[in-house]
Amino acid sequence: MKKSAKIITAAFAVVLVAIMGVSLGLNVLTLSKISTLESAAEKNDPSRENGVMIVNRYEVKSTEQISDAYISGDSSGLDERDKATLDTAKKILKDIIKKGMTDYEKEVAVYEWIQKNIKHDNDILLVVQDPNADTYTPQGVLAGKTAVCVGYATTFRMFMQMLGIDCKVVHDNDLSHTWDLVKIGSGWYHTDLYFDTPKSKFAHFNLTDSMRANDYSWDESIYPRGNSFEYCYAVMNADNIKNAYQIPKKLKSMLDKKDPFFSYKMTDPTDIQKSEIRVMLDKISESVFGAQNYENYYFSYNTIQNGKDFIAYASIVYPDPEDDNSIIDEKTEEKIRKAIDKVFSNLVENNDIIFDEGEIGEAATSKAVK
Amino acid sequence: MMKKIISIFALICMVFTLGSCGSKGVDFNSLKENMMSADDSLPSMKTVSDKSENAETLFKSLSDFDYSGIESFFLAYASDGSPYEIAAVKLKDAGDLEKLETTLNNHIGDRVRLYKNYAPEYAKKAEKAIVISKDNIAALIMSDKSDEVKKAFEKSFK
Numbered sequence: 001m002k003k004s005a006k007i008i009t010a011a012f013a014v015v016l017v018a019i020m021g022v023s024l025g026l027n028v029l030t031l032s033k034i035s036t037l038e039s040a041a042e043k044n045d046p047s048r049e050n051g052v053m054i055v056n057r058y059e060v061k062s063t064e065q066i067s068d069a070y071i072s073g074d075s076s077g078l079d080e081r082d083k084a085t086l087d088t089a090k091k092i093l094k095d096i097i098k099k100g101m102t103d104y105e106k107e108v109a110v111y112e113w114i115q116k117n118i119k120h121d122n123d124i125l126l127v128v129q130d131p132n133a134d135t136y137t138p139q140g141v142l143a144g145k146t147a148v149c150v151g152y153a154t155t156f157r158m159f160m161q162m163l164g165i166d167c168k169v170v171h172d173n174d175l176s177h178t179w180d181l182v183k184i185g186s187g188w189y190h191t192d193l194y195f196d197t198p199k200s201k202f203a204h205f206n207l208t209d210s211m212r213a214n215d216y217s218w219d220e221s222i223y224p225r226g227n228s229f230e231y232c233y234a235v236m237n238a239d240n241i242k243n244a245y246q247i248p249k250k251l252k253s254m255l256d257k258k259d260p261f262f263s264y265k266m267t268d269p270t271d272i273q274k275s276e277i278r279v280m281l282d283k284i285s286e287s288v289f290g291a292q293n294y295e296n297y298y299f300s301y302n303t304i305q306n307g308k309d310f311i312a313y314a315s316i317v318y319p320d321p322e323d324d325n326s327i328i329d330e331k332t333e334e335k336i337r338k339a340i341d342k343v344f345s346n347l348v349e350n351n352d353i354i355f356d357e358g359e360i361g362e363a364a365t366s367k368a369v370k
Numbered sequence: 371m372m373k374k375i376i377s378i379f380a381l382i383c384m385v386f387t388l389g390s391c392g393s394k395g396v397d398f399n400s401l402k403e404n405m406m407s408a409d410d411s412l413p414s415m416k417t418v419s420d421k422s423e424n425a426e427t428l429f430k431s432l433s434d435f436d437y438s439g440i441e442s443f444f445l446a447y448a449s450d451g452s453p454y455e456i457a458a459v460k461l462k463d464a465g466d467l468e469k470l471e472t473t474l475n476n477h478i479g480d481r482v483r484l485y486k487n488y489a490p491e492y493a494k495k496a497e498k499a500i501v502i503s504k505d506n507i508a509a510l511i512m513s514d515k516s517d518e519v520k521k522a523f524e525k526s527f528k
Contacts, residue, residue: 055484124488125451127481128418128431149487176483 047222052171054178057129058136058150060169066138067161085139089162092142103165104184104231107191110159111205114152115197121146149194153178156193170223172216179204179212187228200260203315205233214302229306234313238265244276247312251284255294255316263313277312278303396507398460401526402444405456408522409515412446412454419444432457432510433473439466441506453485453495455512456519464506474501474510481512 046052050062066086069075075083096109121135134140136150138158147155153169157180160167166183170190179192190212192204209226211234229235241247241264254262266273281301289299301314402419406412418428419442426437432445441460448454461470478499485493499512502520504527511519 056480122451125484125492126449127445127447127455128416128428131424131427174483176487 046171046173046175047219049168049170049222052175054136054150054171055124055176058148060150060154060171060178061137063138063154063158064161067158070162071164081139085142088142089138089159093159093162097163103163106163106165107160107182107184107206110156110163111191111193111196114156114159114193115201117145118152118155118193118197119146120194120197121148121151124148147194150178152193152197153180156180156182156191168223170218172218177216179216181223181226182206183224184231185228187230188224188226189228189231190226200315200317202233202237203261206231206236207234208232208304211302211304229304232306233261234263234304234311235265235306235309238263238309238311238313240265240267242266243273244280247277247280248284251288258318259316260318261313261315263311266310266312268308269310274303274310277310281312281314396505396527398442398444398458401458401507401523402446404522404526405458405509405511405519406446408518409456409513411514412448412456413452414449415446415454415456416449417444417446432477433459433470434476435459435466435470435473439463451489453481453492453499453512454514455481455499455510458507458509458523461506461508467503467506467508470508471501471503474508477510478512 050060052060054060063082063085065078066082066089069078069082069086070090075086078086092113096113097106101109118141121133123129123133123135133144135144135147136154138151138155141147141151141155150169157167157169160180160182166188168181169178170181171178177194179190179194181188181190183189184206189206189208190204191206195204196202207226208229209220211232212226239250239262241250243266247264250262250264264277266277269277281303285299285301288294289297296319298317299314301312303310303312305311406415418431419425420429420440422428425443428445429435429437429440429443432443439462441462443457443459445457446455457474459470459474461467478496478501481499482493482496485496495514496512498516499510500516500520502509502511502523504524509523511523513519
């Protein structure tokens with residue numbers, strides 16, 4: 001009896017030790033998983049400017065080491081890649097920044113240089129990207145001259161910081177886009193170079209918080225507020241209008257010149273006059289940009305109130321010439337028709353061709369040939 | 371008594387053996403070919419798989435599921451960035467299927483957000499993408515002919 005009691009006790013002890021061992025193992029495993037999750041969360045903490053991952057791919061990285069080296073004149077602490085970036089950036093600033101420029105003029109100069117020289121990296125849409133492609137840091141952008149949104153925003157910020165102008169990279173709440181928040185005078189303004197490149201110059205330049213909030217939301221607690229109109233591009237460059245009925249003619253002239261941005265100002269309008277402006281823009285959007293002639297154009301508009309001034313602003317993205325057949329005039333069209341007729345003079349009209357819905361384009365082309 | 375115990379044990383073993391057969395009978399290469407050929411309207415596609423160099427890194431473009439739990443996978447995507455993707459992932463443990471499906475749905479959400487920002491004309495197509503699964507395999511279909519690709523996926527198990 002004593003022996004069997006001993007065996008039972010020993011078996012019980014073995015089972016107990018085994019349970020404790022398994023439990024300990026599981027605890028260690030859980031702790032290790034928690035630690036991994038914490039480190040992952042810390043790496044993509046959206047409550048900070050740098051260190052966040054945009055579209056799960058592009059990390060926003062600080063480049064203060066480069067701007068600090070430019071300001072101090074001491075580049076000894078930089079690695080080779082940063083030194084090369086500093087050298088390139090120095091040359092660019094030497095070319096575009098003139099003595100006596102204001103901060104606003106410096107901002108415009110850098111904006112224009114980037115818009116002219118840095119192209120979109122279209123690989124952003126690919127599911128799998130080239131792991132060696134760097135289009136999201138100033139180092140990669142200035143070397144390769146192509147950028148995704150993070151590349152535009154961090155490159156612009158680096159230049160601003162080199163020039164001693166406060167600038168931050170803002171990310172939206174979805175972690176899908178970035179742009180800049182730059183301090184000019186005493187106010188902060190939103191500038192989105194990615195969306196203004198290549199053809200929408202100044203459409204997203206120095207916007208206020210409320211203007212930017214039409215397109216994106218962001219954590220306002222981690223960025224300065226941008227409520228000043230002083231250097232807001234739409235306010236600074238607004239044309240005076242007496243009433244809403246002047247807008248269609250001005251818009252037509254803008255379209256003819258392929259201007260990408262307009263801003264019209266009416267001082268101290270009545271509520272009815274304000275409504276007339278809003279309805280005019282709504283109708284233009286529906287009837288003009290809904291029409292076949294302008295169907296490939298992208299028109300966006302809004303209004304803001306600055307003191308007594310009521311401002312209507314809009315941007316137009318023009319289609320690529322290669323997609324826009326309306327740029328061909330009648331004379332050229334006739335020339336094309338004659339060239340075809342000359343070779344295919346024996347064509348017999350066929351009225352029996354039936355096109356399904358997906359072939360409307362081909363049907364239209366076929367008619368033109370005839 | 372002993373015989374009964376042995377019989378029950380043998381029966382349990384048999385049930386487990388048969389049950390675990392499942393998709394192990396599915397030839398993953400055939401599954402890929404069936405799914406890809408079901409949509410003849412796909413644009414030029416690039417394909418990566420568990421056989422590719424840096425397979426683990428490439429897999430992260432599709433899912434953040436722990437790669438050590440993956441038996442095999444393939445991912446075909448449009449080489450021009452348009453919203454066409456066909457992918458299938460085979461798990462070592464079918465018990466993780468729901469978790470894997472969640473990561474594939476997250477991937478669709480990421481793609482939709484990306485398109486909304488950078489190519490809004492593609493976003494609606496991407497929103498129509500689906501995730502389906504059977505046994506220990508989950509698939510993602512972003513195609514104009516989702517129904518055909520889905521049928522090809524299901525047919526591969528018969």
